[in-house]
Amino acid sequence: MQFLKDTHFKFTDYSTRAVGISLTVIVIGIISLLFVRGLNYSIDFTGGTLAQIKFQREVNANQIRDALESKGVQKSVVQQTNRKNEYLIRLPEYSQEGGLKNKVNQALASVDPNFKNLETKGVGPQIGEELRQDAIMAIISALIAIAIYIAFRFKYYFALGAVAALVHDVLFTLAIFSFAQFQISISTIAAFLTIVGYSLNDTIVLYDRIRENMKTSRTFTMKDLIDDSINQVISRTIITSLTTFVVVVVLSFAFGEVKIFAYAMIIGVITGTFSSIYVAGPILIAWKRKLKSS
Amino acid sequence: MFKKTKVRFIIIAVVILLSGYSLYWSFAYATMSEQEKETLRRKGQLDKYKSRALHLGLDLQGGMHLTLEMDVPTLVGNLASNKDASLNQAIQAAKKASNQTEVQFIDAFEKQVKQNNIKLAKYFSDYGYKNSAIFDKLRQEAKDARSRALEKIRNRVNQFGVSEPVIQKQGSNRIIVELAGIEDPERARQLLQRTANLEFKLMKDPQVTQSLIQSIDRYLKSGEVSQLDSIQGDTTESASEDSTAEIKEAQDTTVDVDEVLGIGGQEEDSGQKDTSTAAVVDKEMMKEKPFSSLLRNSQQGMIMVPKKNKYHVEQILQKEAVQNLIPYNSAFYWSPEPETRTLRSGETREFYLLYHLNKEADLKGTYVTGAQASLGGSRGAAGQPIVNMTMNNRGAKEFAQLTGSNVGRRMGIVLDNNVYMAPNIKNKISSGRTMIEGFDDMQEAKDIAIVLRAGALPAPVDIISERTVGPTLGQAAVDIGVKLIIISFILVIIFMGIYYKKSGLIADFALILNLFIVMAVLAYFGATLTLPGVAGLILTVGISVDNNVLIFERIREELAKGKTVKSAIDSGYSSAFTAIWDANFTTIITSFILMQFGTGPVKGFAVTLLAGVIASFFTAIFVTRTIYNYSTSKEVKQELSI
Numbered sequence: 037m038q039f040l041k042d043t044h045f046k047f048t049d050y051s052t053r054a055v056g057i058s059l060t061v062i063v064i065g066i067i068s069l070l071f072v073r074g075l076n077y078s079i080d081f082t083g084g085t086l087a088q089i090k091f092q093r094e095v096n097a098n099q100i101r102d103a104l105e106s107k108g109v110q111k112s113v114v115q116q117t118n119r120k121n122e123y124l125i126r127l128p129e130y131s132q133e134g135g136l137k138n139k140v141n142q143a144l145a146s147v148d149p150n151f152k153n154l155e156t157k158g159v160g161p162q163i164g165e166e167l168r169q170d171a172i173m174a175i176i177s178a179l180i181a182i183a184i185y186i187a188f189r190f191k192y193y194f195a196l197g198a199v200a201a202l203v204h205d206v207l208f209t210l211a212i213f214s215f216a217q218f219q220i221s222i223s224t225i226a227a228f229l230t231i232v233g234y235s236l237n238d239t240i241v242l243y244d245r246i247r248e249n250m251k252t253s254r255t256f257t258m259k260d261l262i263d264d265s266i267n268q269v270i271s272r273t274i275i276t277s278l279t280t281f282v283v284v285v286v287l288s289f290a291f292g293e294v295k296i297f298a299y300a301m302i303i304g305v306i307t308g309t310f311s312s313i314y315v316a317g318p319i320l321i322a323w324k325r326k327l328k329s330s
Numbered sequence: 331m332f333k334k335t336k337v338r339f340i341i342i343a344v345v346i347l348l349s350g351y352s353l354y355w356s357f358a359y360a361t362m363s364e365q366e367k368e369t370l371r372r373k374g375q376l377d378k379y380k381s382r383a384l385h386l387g388l389d390l391q392g393g394m395h396l397t398l399e400m401d402v403p404t405l406v407g408n409l410a411s412n413k414d415a416s417l418n419q420a421i422q423a424a425k426k427a428s429n430q431t432e433v434q435f436i437d438a439f440e441k442q443v444k445q446n447n448i449k450l451a452k453y454f455s456d457y458g459y460k461n462s463a464i465f466d467k468l469r470q471e472a473k474d475a476r477s478r479a480l481e482k483i484r485n486r487v488n489q490f491g492v493s494e495p496v497i498q499k500q501g502s503n504r505i506i507v508e509l510a511g512i513e514d515p516e517r518a519r520q521l522l523q524r525t526a527n528l529e530f531k532l533m534k535d536p537q538v539t540q541s542l543i544q545s546i547d548r549y550l551k552s553g554e555v556s557q558l559d560s561i562q563g564d565t566t567e568s569a570s571e572d573s574t575a576e577i578k579e580a581q582d583t584t585v586d587v588d589e590v591l592g593i594g595g596q597e598e599d600s601g602q603k604d605t606s607t608a609a610v611v612d613k614e615m616m617k618e619k620p621f622s623s624l625l626r627n628s629q630q631g632m633i634m635v636p637k638k639n640k641y642h643v644e645q646i647l648q649k650e651a652v653q654n655l656i657p658y659n660s661a662f663y664w665s666p667e668p669e670t671r672t673l674r675s676g677e678t679r680e681f682y683l684l685y686h687l688n689k690e691a692d693l694k695g696t697y698v699t700g701a702q703a704s705l706g707g708s709r710g711a712a713g714q715p716i717v718n719m720t721m722n723n724r725g726a727k728e729f730a731q732l733t734g735s736n737v738g739r740r741m742g743i744v745l746d747n748n749v750y751m752a753p754n755i756k757n758k759i760s761s762g763r764t765m766i767e768g769f770d771d772m773q774e775a776k777d778i779a780i781v782l783r784a785g786a787l788p789a790p791v792d793i794i795s796e797r798t799v800g801p802t803l804g805q806a807a808v809d810i811g812v813k814l815i816i817i818s819f820i821l822v823i824i825f826m827g828i829y830y831k832k833s834g835l836i837a838d839f840a841l842i843l844n845l846f847i848v849m850a851v852l853a854y855f856g857a858t859l860t861l862p863g864v865a866g867l868i869l870t871v872g873i874s875v876d877n878n879v880l881i882f883e884r885i886r887e888e889l890a891k892g893k894t895v896k897s898a899i900d901s902g903y904s905s906a907f908t909a910i911w912d913a914n915f916t917t918i919i920t921s922f923i924l925m926q927f928g929t930g931p932v933k934g935f936a937v938t939l940l941a942g943v944i945a946s947f948f949t950a951i952f953v954t955r956t957i958y959n960y961s962t963s964k965e966v967k968q969e970l971s972i
Contacts, residue, residue: 037829038886174927178920185919189912226862226935230869233920233939237876237913244909272883275829276876279822283868286818287811294811297865 040271047266048259051318058208058310065211073214077128078113078221084128087140091121092150099147100125107143109136122154171225175232179203182236190247197319198239201311205235208307209300216299223293224300231304234280238273238312245269246320258324262317277309335963338956345948346843349850355382356853371641384853387860387934390808393509396519399794400479400503402435402472409471410453417453420446435503436472440465472503479791480505505791519793528695528782531687532732533740533752534660536631539686543622545655550620550646621646626681631740632752637668637680661689666748685749687742692732695745697725701782703775706767715775717766719782726762734758743781750781815864822875830882832971836957837878840949844874847945848938862935866921870942873917877950880906882972895967899958903951910951917943 069075089100097114100123104112113126129136144151179199187195209231213220245265255261284305288298359379362370370376403425410417424439443450443461450457450464457467483505624643626634635643646652647662656662668680699720706716721729732741733755742752753766769775823841826834848870852859885902893901917939924936961967 042890170927171932174924174932177927178923181919181923182916185916223861223865225932226865229862229924229932229935230865233869233917234872236916236920237873240913240916241876241880241909244912248905248908268887269883272876272879275879275883276872279825279875280872282821282825283815283818283871286821287814287868290811290814293861297861301868 038271039274043267043270044263045267045270046263047313048263048318048321051314051321054310054314055318058204058307058314062204062207062211065214066207069210069214073217075210075214076217076219078219081220084126085136087125087127088154089123089125089144090152090154091123091148092152093121093148095121095123095147097123100144103143103147104140106146107139109139109143175229178232186240186243190243193320193323194243194247196323197316198236198243200319201239201316202232202235204311204315205231205304205307208311209303212303213300218296218299219293221293221296223297227297227300227304230301231308234304235308235311238276238308239316241272242266242269242312242316246317258321262321266313266317273309273312277305281305335956335959338952338959342953342956345847349847352382352850352854353384353846355379356384356849359383372645373638375638381856382853384849385856385858387858387863390860390864394507396507396509397794398479398483398505398507398791400472400476400505401792402475402503403439405472405475406436406439406468409457409468413453416446416448420448436465436469439468476503476505483507483791504794527746528698529691529744530693530695530732531663531690531742531744532692532736533631533742534686534688535739538657539631539633542656542686543625544619546621546646546652547619549651549655551618625684631686633684633686634671634681635684637682640664640682643684659689660686663687663742663744663747663749666745666750683749685742685752687744687749687752691744692741693725693728695782697721697728698782699725701779703772703779705772706765714767715769715772717769717775717779717782719764719766721762721764723762726760729762729764730758730760734760743778745781750778811864815868819871822871826875826878830878830972833882833885836954837875837882837950839957840878840953841871841874843953844870844942844945844949847949848941851941851945852938857937858934859938860934862932863938866935866938866942869939870946873914873943874946874950877906877910877914877946878954880909881950881954885970885972889970889972895970896962898970899962903955907951910947914943914947 100114101112104114104125109127113124115124115126125140127136127140144153179202182202183195183199186198206228209228212218213224218224242265245268246262249255249261249265249268253261253264255264281302284298284301288295288302290298355378360383362379367376370379403421407413407418407421420439420442424435424442427433427438427441428435442448450461451459454464454467457464621643624635624639624646626636647656663685665683665685668682670678670680672678699722701717701719703715703717706714736755737757738755740752740754742749744750751766753768766778769778823838826837826841828834830837845867848867851857852863857863881902884906885898888898888901889895921936921940921943924932925940
């Protein structure tokens, strides 16, 4: 069995249009991110209210979540503690004023009028802030190291293409997260790291072919060379993307943070495959149109 | 060729066996019943299983995640030798400012002091004359305070018996504590927030201790004969079981009573007997002196207990009847950590120290105002690491009395019921300035200084956030996640089998082996598996599959060019190698950097990925190639199932 045998697609003919579309998504996404909807940070990042509630009758986490939502309290995290009918409820807001408190109290009373609020307290946002900075610093350092390695192993302008592809993927995923208002939590950071790793893998495989063809090929333009290279690796790209895709699609049937993780990965697999073909490749053409002087 | 393949198979077999051994503990621990666990605990072997098993993180297993914050304002207030309204006002104003903005408390305090023209020497005369010098000292104190708090918390957390607790500094004044698998959050909270309790307790006369141990021996022995006390009979039985089942280990417990409680400078571990007679002597010993046979040589009342015997000794000491034998005003205390000693035979063993001290504190630690580690300058201790301890006036008076009437005795430094050391009182100390000497190195001296200061001027620690992962919800999500991962994994395996036929199956074998090795590596290094770690595993699956896909696609290309099976395999591997190398090496760089700079989830991801990528070099290239080599070496193949 073999998909896509001996193909000769002119991938780069469409690169302007393709990059145009994805740039549009990214630009709109960044506007949305900065000015309109922002990102939906989970309580890991925002801090908020942590309440410990004891109910007098049998209740389950879903009942509580639904009741809170019906009163307009969104994004609550309800976790059962090890004690009977006792729950930890996290809300991504903290206010001591009446509004939120009333809504929460009404919601909880509708579940069980005899509930007891054991403890309510604010949890600070700074924790998320520090962790986020650590993660961003780590990713930037990794990008620089990768760029140096690629410049050393390939040609210096390949580094530019690889980094551009990675930045593209992260921005694209963030854009989708802003549109869809998926929650950004600790596991989403893991997903972003996975996307970066996956996309990089894809890009390197293509670059390896381009490097090899640069030595042996008789084509004169970078464009033709890149099209040939993409066609040669497309079968492998499809198989690998497909297997990864299967894994993350199956995983998206989970719930909670695992589900969001899977969503991020689905977006990441698509954009990772796309960016290695339409970002990492075309940037080389922009840099160097002709291979040999004819 | 075939010979080479044989060597390759041997290497693969060794890797599989080592991985299997590493994972055996996880498997054994996970499938053990509570009863079996208790049996092993008695033998002191349970820790071995627990520490070698793969740890699951808070997100997969549940537990507690706490963020603690040092109360720096209160610390500064406590450090002042006297306080008045203007100082309190400045502290309050600075506290408010630092709560509302990102400014550190001490910076805000410095600003307040400048604004109000306060002369700090009035309040902090111990810390210098100039304001700037005092601020330097205060900053240092705040930094130290956290190290002390960290020490305190580590000490407390160890009492839970949590494996691999995460205790880390965060920002300038926070500490993160993660306890996986904690079942009683209330108890954890209480233990972490209680302030440290430092006490000084005099050691009991070694003669008294010796006779006490002998009477415990007599009691246990009589109990064994009469079988009156079932619990006690049980313990004795299991103890003697140990001695017969583990003769080698029992040698460790073979000592004469004189040696056990030898006073004065007897050589350590003289209990090593000739192997041929040891077993007999030991069995007799165990019957004759059930308690002291568990103990080792002691020096001046400090009893050494081999790590493995600690649980037994604790069990015996906890018995009501044994408790009744111990004088009402004394008690046994343990050292917090085992110490490594070298035996005469050259082996190293770990020992806990057991101390018999006064039950009530002879002096409270709150009198201690400071402790500094330094190199001794005066006569006897010149060049040796020492700790200078200072006390306030009241403490100095009591200490003078205490030391004056107990010259020659030892005094235990007890923090939260653990004895950190028991120095000898050389002479009466009336100045309130005490020099402690006899440390092995500077680090030990520093550690003791921290312990001493932990009791002095404690900065309160607030729990600012605490997360309990409810086992029900966590469990359900984890269960479904695990099922889905297995399903997707099976789909990948089936797909590879269909698409690449027999070659696909070879890749599948490599993939399974890869995950097996990664798990084994994680278990071996005591890493904790978390959800980000699972993300790393998923990427590992992707990379492992990809490596084989790269190779197979190349082989197909070569076959399409009309090459023979053997040469298609050869050039397939060699031409795919550069792509695999570069792709994997960049991933290794990435994961290495994420491991160094990242914290928490980022680190967990990186560790698994790093293990996965390195393992995939082995499985996807070396292992699959070996299988190909084997199958092509037997006969010349015309066709390759790919």
